[in-house]
Amino acid sequence: MHLALRIARRTGVFVVxxxxxxLLIFLLTNAxxxxxxxxxxxxxxxxxxxxxxxxxxxxxxxxxxxYFSWLGGILVGDFGRSHLSGLPVLALLAPRIAVTxxxxxxxxxxxxxxxxxxxxxxxxxxxxxxxxxxxxAAQLGMAVPVxxxxxxxxxxxxxxxxxxxxxxxxSLATNPEQWAAHLVLPSLTLALVQAAVLIRYVRSAFIEVLxxxxxxxxxxxxxTPMRALFRHGxxxxxxxxxxxxxxxxxxxxxxxxxxxxxxxxxxxxxxxxTAVNQRDLLVVQGTVMFLVLAVLAISALVDLSYLLxxxxxxAASEQGEGSA
Amino acid sequence: MSLLEVRDLRVSFGRRxxxxxxxxxxxxxxxxxxxxxxxxxxxxxxxxxxxxxxxxENATVTGSVRLRGSEIxxxxxxxxxxxxGAAVSMVFQEPMTALDPTMRVxxxxxxxxxxxxxEESGPARERVVSMLAEVGLADPVRIADAYPHxxxxxxxxxxxxAMALINSPDLVVxxxxxxxxxxxxxxxxxxxxxxxxxxxGAACLFISHDLAVVxxxxxxxxxMLDGQVVETGTVAELFTNxxxxxxxxxxxxxxxDQTRPGQRLPTVEDFYAPDTSVGGRP
Numbered sequence: 001m002h003l004a005l006r007i008a009r010r011t012g013v014f015v016v017x018x019x020x021x022x023l024l025i026f027l028l029t030n031a032x033x034x035x036x037x038x039x040x041x042x043x044x045x046x047x048x049x050x051x052x053x054x055x056x057x058x059x060x061x062x063x064x065x066x067y068f069s070w071l072g073g074i075l076v077g078d079f080g081r082s083h084l085s086g087l088p089v090l091a092l093l094a095p096r097i098a099v100t101x102x103x104x105x106x107x108x109x110x111x112x113x114x115x116x117x118x119x120x121x122x123x124x125x126x127x128x129x130x131x132x133x134x135x136x137a138a139q140l141g142m143a144v145p146v147x148x149x150x151x152x153x154x155x156x157x158x159x160x161x162x163x164x165x166x167x168x169x170x171s172l173a174t175n176p177e178q179w180a181a182h183l184v185l186p187s188l189t190l191a192l193v194q195a196a197v198l199i200r201y202v203r204s205a206f207i208e209v210l211x212x213x214x215x216x217x218x219x220x221x222x223x224t225p226m227r228a229l230f231r232h233g234x235x236x237x238x239x240x241x242x243x244x245x246x247x248x249x250x251x252x253x254x255x256x257x258x259x260x261x262x263x264x265x266x267x268x269x270x271x272x273x274t275a276v277n278q279r280d281l282l283v284v285q286g287t288v289m290f291l292v293l294a295v296l297a298i299s300a301l302v303d304l305s306y307l308l309x310x311x312x313x314x315a316a317s318e319q320g321e322g323s324a
Numbered sequence: 325m326s327l328l329e330v331r332d333l334r335v336s337f338g339r340r341x342x343x344x345x346x347x348x349x350x351x352x353x354x355x356x357x358x359x360x361x362x363x364x365x366x367x368x369x370x371x372x373x374x375x376x377x378x379x380x381e382n383a384t385v386t387g388s389v390r391l392r393g394s395e396i397x398x399x400x401x402x403x404x405x406x407x408x409g410a411a412v413s414m415v416f417q418e419p420m421t422a423l424d425p426t427m428r429v430x431x432x433x434x435x436x437x438x439x440x441x442x443e444e445s446g447p448a449r450e451r452v453v454s455m456l457a458e459v460g461l462a463d464p465v466r467i468a469d470a471y472p473h474x475x476x477x478x479x480x481x482x483x484x485x486a487m488a489l490i491n492s493p494d495l496v497v498x499x500x501x502x503x504x505x506x507x508x509x510x511x512x513x514x515x516x517x518x519x520x521x522x523x524x525g526a527a528c529l530f531i532s533h534d535l536a537v538v539x540x541x542x543x544x545x546x547x548m549l550d551g552q553v554v555e556t557g558t559v560a561e562l563f564t565n566x567x568x569x570x571x572x573x574x575x576x577x578x579x580x581d582q583t584r585p586g587q588r589l590p591t592v593e594d595f596y597a598p599d600t601s602v603g604g605r606p
Contacts, residue, residue: 214422217422217423217487219378220376220414220416221487222410222439224402225401236424236426309426311425311471312473315474
């Protein structure tokens, strides 16, 4: 299939998934018991007052109407206004997105920096103690809940050693040094937990490479095992690793939300939790919609990145003999 | 001193120590071509990998393999890596999978050069293109810029041949280099192998199950059976006066010219019954 056609098709899938997700998000949030009018007026409010406020906020309209007006707004970049604060949802989201984005970015990079070398050694030394140790450590790491890992790191690096702040956030614009200091522990927490999961995949991807003929060829021309794996293994192994990374995006986001609450970072997670508690539905919908958008966008990019990694797929796209 | 001296080579695998090679001895002089012939599982590939020091971790090797007097068995990996690709190189059986699918062919050939001679990319590229031409690839520039999947099996095998020969090694180990190719391409690749070996003066350890193929490349042949060498001789000696019944079977199966149409083709088993013979299987 042609490259352009492949991209067009992938974009089509992307749009349809987004529409489906928007409907699902809308229905689920509206299925939550209680509403924002009740929260705003308090438990003592008369039913008349609640009804009046609901009408003001447009909550008395039929659900399909509410859905389409919300969806129509999104299409022109308007996610509505928070019922509670009256601020545009987008204005609430923007600073939060930056926090979560940094956390996820550093978390993923960190997890790769840990998992790729560790997984390579685990594959190469799989029959001796370094391999066993790494595999065992990864198993242990997977059993550690994110929040507990975070608390442990805070105890060591913030409470005992006083190297890093225990929680809070400073924006990059305000003070880059403080910004970095506040992100180290949260990113490390996310990275360690993700790395524990990734190591197993990296290990098996590289074990596969070790059994390939081209690895033996690389050895026969004079590469040592580790260097042969670096030179000819990484790109080949990354074809399967990218798939795993794409699938892990949603897990990383969920992890980020937990990490945010451990370190009281003002990211999407805390915004979402507060909004759910206050039944600020438009904020909930907007936040979840953004998260879904991020996950779908990343998995679309993962799909297209195969073209960069694997020349066989790129060729198949050009010659019109590949599949989507 | 011979180029390669193999003495009482024994290789076993796994905890149960299954013996794949059981005491093999041979010598290979500079420029000589030695054929190693036998059926699947006779230990010929394991012997070749032992010469390269490329046996898997679970292999136990005893005996001695000396290349220009220096011991290969038990040598440290770094020392072996310096020999491989420079003094001794290998051509594998499967051209379809032996090249890295994500790297251009020219770069893979140049890698061998740079790994051992530290050449800059400019002269390396010229050398690669001329080497690809030497192994008989028309349009070597295009081949150098192609990915392996864009080449045919014969083209890939010749690119691998170029990799094996670019550093002018003393010894080239060929493990069934033409088995995966169809017959016409096979003849072409063998002819090129002959030419480049003659030009470079490299010795060759040529492994095959096919006596007809071995006879096109080698002067001398070892017949392997169940991890042991059962017969040694020149190609002419083997064809005219095979001693071991297994060799007689091999010769008969290689000589279709003596079979009439409609007649049942000879098999090795017509000449050699594994249970009763000397050097037979356990």
